[in-house]
Amino acid sequence: MDAFNIAPADDARALLLDCLHSPRWAERLTAHRPYPDVDALLAASDEAAYDLAPRDLAEALAEETLPVLPKGAYSAAHTALSAAYAAYEAKFGHAFIICLDGLSHAESLDQVLAGIRSRLANDPEDERVVAAEELRRLARGRLVKALRGVGNCATSPNGATSGK
Structure with a gap:
């Protein structure tokens, strides 16, 4: 978590936007750093995803493939x-x-x-409700993978550790 917590805000936002294409979600998670552990970050990610306004959700969905x-x-x-x-x-x-x-x-x-x-x-x-839940789940999985990629020992959504 240290690499994510101390990264420049622009770098943290860019990593987060790769997980969920919502500037509001990424900004919220970036602003609330540092996180004590991966579980806290994932909980904050879920909460921020649940709080997306319809416009934010539409913006994020528009960028999905x-x-x-x-x-x-x-x-x-x-x-x-x-x-x-x-x-x-x-x-x-x-x-x-x-x-x-x-x-x-x-x-x-x-x-x-x-x-x-x-x-x-x-x-x-x-x-819209189903798509928002799928988007939240996608963001959570992408976030775990992204944290592994920056050298953190991230826990996967099912609780297994990455081994790093």
Whole structure:
């Protein structure tokens, strides 16, 4: 945590913006440094994500990209997902996002297909809530990975340590 806590504010913000494309979220986490440990930072991350205003959420969602299919996925899956992604974006106005942390590559394709099919049935407000939760989960996982990358001993969302 020391590297993150003592990094210049601009560097900390840049690292955080790679995790969640919300300047408000990144600024809030940067401003509340230092954090005593990774769990405290993850708790602050969750709280800041839950507090995103609709405009902040829309801004973060606009910068997200579609989930990548695992290598070896058959072409029919690409076709089905392309059509589902297009329908989702037309209905909700942003990319479909889903957190696949903890899933194997083999499971991820099924999870993406099932997720997009079920979420296409949501009304826009219900989907905003689901998308916000997926975005929070993505940010949490990305933050753990980013902290590992700067040499910290980060704890993953499931409690395992990185071994650094």
